[in-house]
Amino acid sequence: MTDWEDELATGTQAPGGAPDTIPGLLARNADKYGASPAYREKEFGIWQSWTWAEAAEEIEALALGFLTLGVEKGDHIAVIGRNRPYLYWTMVAAQMTGAVPVPIYQEAVGDEIAYVLDHCDARFIVAGDQEQVDKVLEVQDQLGNLTHMVYLDPRGMRKYDHAKLTRFSTLQEAGRAARTDLIGELEARRSALTGDDTCVMLYTSGTTGRPKGVVLSYHNIVETSRNSSDFDKLRAGDEILAYLPMAWVGDFIFSIGQAYWTGFCVNCPENADTMMSDLREIGPTYYFAPPRVFETLLTNVMIRMEDAGRFKKWLFRVFMDHARKVGPKLLDGQDVGLGDRLKYMLGELFVYAPLKNTLGFTRVRVGYTAGEAIGPEIFDFYRSLGINLKQLYGQTEASVFITQQADGEVRSDTVGTPTPGVELRIDDNGEVFYRSPGVFVEYYQNAESTRDTKDAEGWVATGDAGFIEESSGQLRIIDRAKDVGKMADGSMFAPKYVENKLKFYPNVLEAVVLGAGRDYCTAFINIDLTAVGNWAERNNIAYASYQELAGHQQVLDTIQSHVEEVNASVAEDEMLSGCQIRRFLVLHKELDADDGELTRTRKVRRRIIEEKYADLIAALYDGSPEVSTVTEVTYEDGRKGSIAATLQIRDAAIREVAVRMAAE
Amino acid sequence: MDKEEGMAVKDSAESYVTDDGRTIGGVLMDIRSITLRFGGVTAINDISFDIREGEIRAIIGPNGAGKSSMLNVISGFYVPQEGEVWFRGALRPPMKPYQVARQGIARTFQNIALFEGMSVLDNVMTGRLNHMNSSMWSQALWLGRAEAEEHENRERVERVIDFLEIQHIRKTPVGRLPYGLKKRVELARALSAEPELLLLDEPMAGMNVEEKEDMSRFILEVNDEFGTTIALIEHDMGVVMDLSDRVVVMDYGRKIGDGTPHDVRNNQEVIDAYLGVSHD
Numbered sequence: 007m008t009d010w011e012d013e014l015a016t017g018t019q020a021p022g023g024a025p026d027t028i029p030g031l032l033a034r035n036a037d038k039y040g041a042s043p044a045y046r047e048k049e050f051g052i053w054q055s056w057t058w059a060e061a062a063e064e065i066e067a068l069a070l071g072f073l074t075l076g077v078e079k080g081d082h083i084a085v086i087g088r089n090r091p092y093l094y095w096t097m098v099a100a101q102m103t104g105a106v107p108v109p110i111y112q113e114a115v116g117d118e119i120a121y122v123l124d125h126c127d128a129r130f131i132v133a134g135d136q137e138q139v140d141k142v143l144e145v146q147d148q149l150g151n152l153t154h155m156v157y158l159d160p161r162g163m164r165k166y167d168h169a170k171l172t173r174f175s176t177l178q179e180a181g182r183a184a185r186t187d188l189i190g191e192l193e194a195r196r197s198a199l200t201g202d203d204t205c206v207m208l209y210t211s212g213t214t215g216r217p218k219g220v221v222l223s224y225h226n227i228v229e230t231s232r233n234s235s236d237f238d239k240l241r242a243g244d245e246i247l248a249y250l251p252m253a254w255v256g257d258f259i260f261s262i263g264q265a266y267w268t269g270f271c272v273n274c275p276e277n278a279d280t281m282m283s284d285l286r287e288i289g290p291t292y293y294f295a296p297p298r299v300f301e302t303l304l305t306n307v308m309i310r311m312e313d314a315g316r317f318k319k320w321l322f323r324v325f326m327d328h329a330r331k332v333g334p335k336l337l338d339g340q341d342v343g344l345g346d347r348l349k350y351m352l353g354e355l356f357v358y359a360p361l362k363n364t365l366g367f368t369r370v371r372v373g374y375t376a377g378e379a380i381g382p383e384i385f386d387f388y389r390s391l392g393i394n395l396k397q398l399y400g401q402t403e404a405s406v407f408i409t410q411q412a413d414g415e416v417r418s419d420t421v422g423t424p425t426p427g428v429e430l431r432i433d434d435n436g437e438v439f440y441r442s443p444g445v446f447v448e449y450y451q452n453a454e455s456t457r458d459t460k461d462a463e464g465w466v467a468t469g470d471a472g473f474i475e476e477s478s479g480q481l482r483i484i485d486r487a488k489d490v491g492k493m494a495d496g497s498m499f500a501p502k503y504v505e506n507k508l509k510f511y512p513n514v515l516e517a518v519v520l521g522a523g524r525d526y527c528t529a530f531i532n533i534d535l536t537a538v539g540n541w542a543e544r545n546n547i548a549y550a551s552y553q554e555l556a557g558h559q560q561v562l563d564t565i566q567s568h569v570e571e572v573n574a575s576v577a578e579d580e581m582l583s584g585c586q587i588r589r590f591l592v593l594h595k596e597l598d599a600d601d602g603e604l605t606r607t608r609k610v611r612r613r614i615i616e617e618k619y620a621d622l623i624a625a626l627y628d629g630s631p632e633v634s635t636v637t638e639v640t641y642e643d644g645r646k647g648s649i650a651a652t653l654q655i656r657d658a659a660i661r662e663v664a665v666r667m668a669a670e
Numbered sequence: 671m672d673k674e675e676g677m678a679v680k681d682s683a684e685s686y687v688t689d690d691g692r693t694i695g696g697v698l699m700d701i702r703s704i705t706l707r708f709g710g711v712t713a714i715n716d717i718s719f720d721i722r723e724g725e726i727r728a729i730i731g732p733n734g735a736g737k738s739s740m741l742n743v744i745s746g747f748y749v750p751q752e753g754e755v756w757f758r759g760a761l762r763p764p765m766k767p768y769q770v771a772r773q774g775i776a777r778t779f780q781n782i783a784l785f786e787g788m789s790v791l792d793n794v795m796t797g798r799l800n801h802m803n804s805s806m807w808s809q810a811l812w813l814g815r816a817e818a819e820e821h822e823n824r825e826r827v828e829r830v831i832d833f834l835e836i837q838h839i840r841k842t843p844v845g846r847l848p849y850g851l852k853k854r855v856e857l858a859r860a861l862s863a864e865p866e867l868l869l870l871d872e873p874m875a876g877m878n879v880e881e882k883e884d885m886s887r888f889i890l891e892v893n894d895e896f897g898t899t900i901a902l903i904e905h906d907m908g909v910v911m912d913l914s915d916r917v918v919v920m921d922y923g924r925k926i927g928d929g930t931p932h933d934v935r936n937n938q939e940v941i942d943a944y945l946g947v948s949h950d
Contacts, residue, residue: 049832161833162894164894165690165894276838279837279838
């Protein structure tokens with residue numbers, strides 16, 4: 007604790023002399039990198055940019071504006087909207103006034119927003135546009151403490167009652183006008199901030215129960231940003247594209263924590279639909295995407311190659327084969343023969359460089375993926391092109407980083423070694439625990455959950471089961487600890503392990519494996535409409551809806567062959583061979599966060615799915631060849647409807663495992 | 671949301687405020703006793719109505735009623751044999767369509783009329799033609815006023831693109847777009863001309879429910895944000911009744927009704943025209 011006391015004594019200094027709060031880092035950056043770009047956003051077809059000095063001025067004006075609204079130290083200011091510089095400024099401006107920013111997922115529906123706003127007692131909300139304002143107005147009766155709302159995009163807002171509503175730019179103007187009166191107050195509040203103050207509160211989407219507000223201090227965020235930035239040598243001059251939800255801890259660390267620590271530039275896309283072309287125009291040097299994005303990109307590349315001419319196809323095949331052979335080795339700095347090197351250089355000229363350019367990855371120096379397992383073929387595809395794609399393992403409660411892969415030590419089935427400053431421990435049940443400077447302060451107003459997760463010595467349970475590989479020292483994650491169960495015969499049941507293998511097939515979007523406490527495993531499968539739809543088009547198979555395509559015999563045949571291949575691969579693993587899938591069905595609708603079946607970060611909510619589709623599960627285990635069902639669905643605008651379907655249940659071949667039989 | 675009973679529509683030139691807070695001004699265009707014949711066929715028979723500033727005015731009627739002909743008269747494409755068109759308080763002499771466009775009237779077409787091979791951006795830029803004063807040579811050689819003009823026009827076009835949410839297809843050739851988006855691009859082109867009066871010929875034809883909802887929202891927002899007066903032809907009664915302030919009903923070239931959606935819906939002659947009564 008003495009270290010901390012030293013820090014307190016010096017006010018706003020971290021070890022090494024750098025400021026230890028985000029507003030402190032902003033002041034440093036405005037001073038040190040004043041003329042270099044801090045933010046860019048594409049609007050009206052042009053990249054608009056703000057230097058660090060300009061950003062500092064905008065943020066200060068907004069912070070002063072907040073003071074005119076009566077923002078107090080400790081207030082919660084909710085932020086909801088898509089990634090825009092203005093909303094990042096909002097978070098930092100809130101911090102300057104001593105308030106705590108609470109970003110909310112922009113797709114969240116009324117109830118979810120109401121819960122979060124009510125739970126954190128938000129007095130102020132900054133919303134991106136009319137849609138978000140409407141969502142809040144709908145639930146405002148439940149929010150006793152809501153004092154004022156600010157909106158960014160004035161479109162459609164003219165006729166709203168502006169008694170408790172202010173436009174973003176108007177608020178900034180008010181702040182600028184009141185500068186002489188209020189700057190003293192703002193300075194006092196800004197300089198009173200210490201590393202122990204709350205930096206941000208992020209609600210975890212939670213695969214079970216209500217979301218919890220994770221309180222992260224400046225110390226958590228700044229230390230973690232420093233360690234992880236050093237680890238990957240991130241620096242001023244790097245570029246990132248901020249396109250992941252602002253309410254997600256990763257975006258906060260990348261676009262605020264690391265950006266402010268190193269002084270690199272945050273680029274915001276024009277809107278969600280233009281992300282790919284914006285990515286290409288910016289050419290980020292530091293890039294994060296969940297495995298799903300990499301999968302989709304690869305699927306698109308493959309689909310487009312199918313349409314290419316014969317010569318191009320040949321060129322692509324020859325050089326991609328070569329890249330798979332030597333690309334990862336080159337990236338890891340291993341020995342590669344001269345002939346292979348030359349051939350790789352030719353490939354770079356004809357295939358790899360143009361492809362990377364099309365994808366927007368030409369300048370990527372550090373790329374990460376995390377959140378789910380990534381298919382080895384997908385992972386290797388990008389690495390073989392010379393893109394330094396790596397994996398990390400993290401959590402909101404850890405300020406993201408727990409483990410990450412160092413350059414040259416990258417594999418698709420592990421998640422790396424502990425990030426500097428992180429200690430790792432595996433308990434007897436196989437659950438992974440960690441302790442680090444990034445460990446969260448508490449769950450807001452939930453001492454019980456805090457105690458359950460974090461012990462007195464600061465060790466935090468990840469809830470994931472895994473082990474550390476002897477040979478490499480890297481962590482390998484098997485599944486959620488609570489999902490790892492036993493089957494009726496006592497053998498180990500790890501659903502995610504099998505689901506991931508299924509999801510590596512482009513035709514499979516999502517899979518849910520069932521079998522805890524049962525005699526055998528079964529699965530629900532969601533087809534990927536892009537991949538399967540494209541296949542249908544090529545084979546002249548007409549379909550009118552997702553449901554019809556999902557029930558097509560040939561589609562079922564294909565999925566069955568995937569399931570059987572997965573069974574064969576699962577059978578190789580002695581411990582988990584009981585997890586082979588004996589019966590499965592292809593669901594008639596996509597699992598959707600709006601229906602509560604997935605979290606907002608697209609993780610499967612098992613309990614809800616098991617309840618909702620109890621009739622289907624019963625049919626999977628009673629041997630019936632098909633099942634009729636009616637499912638309630640929620641449309642984007644919140645209305646409900648239902649779909650009726652008759653689903654075929656297929657039996658898949660499984661492999662007997664000689665080793666296990668003998669052991670018994 | 672029907673715009674009905676409570677709304678007072680005054681015949682005088684005084685402006686009034688609608689229930690949803692928009693201001694409707696005086697008469698912008700006055701159409702007086704128009705008759706249009708093609709050989710022996712009388713397409714429009716002695717029709718008069720007016721369009722007021724800031725309102726959404728619908729022209730409806732069964733197939734062959736003469737709606738599109740009426741729109742073509744307003745846009746200057748057809749010159750009627752009889753009758754007068756008064757615009758901004760002045761009698762409009764017979765004009766070429768491009769002269770009408772210069773007056774601040776823009777339109778979209780029933781059958782999309784875009785340049786299929788050109789990008790969305792280029793198509794929308796063509797809507798700015800009337801705002802370009804530099805000569806072809808200076809534009810080709812990027813001399814004199816051409817550059818500054820291009821910047822001004824592009825900025826205006828980008829605002830329209832942003833407004834209609836078509837940023838993601840900015841560089842896409844129009845030929846590759848689905849029908850609903852093409853309709854939106856056509857609206858963008860018309861809007862980029864900064865018209866005072868916007869004519870929409872069946873803006874929702876062939877659209878699905880979701881596309882219709884989007885288009886309705888855009889029409890209302892164009893009217894609300896830019897204060898553009900809109901005259902539209904539409905078959906979808908639900909859309910017409912929800913969107914428009916006043917409706918003209920035509921049947922066999924005659925005007926059989928004129929008033930608020932509520933009035934028109936209760937007009938016996940209109941009901942007959944739509945449900946079908948034998949015409950002797």
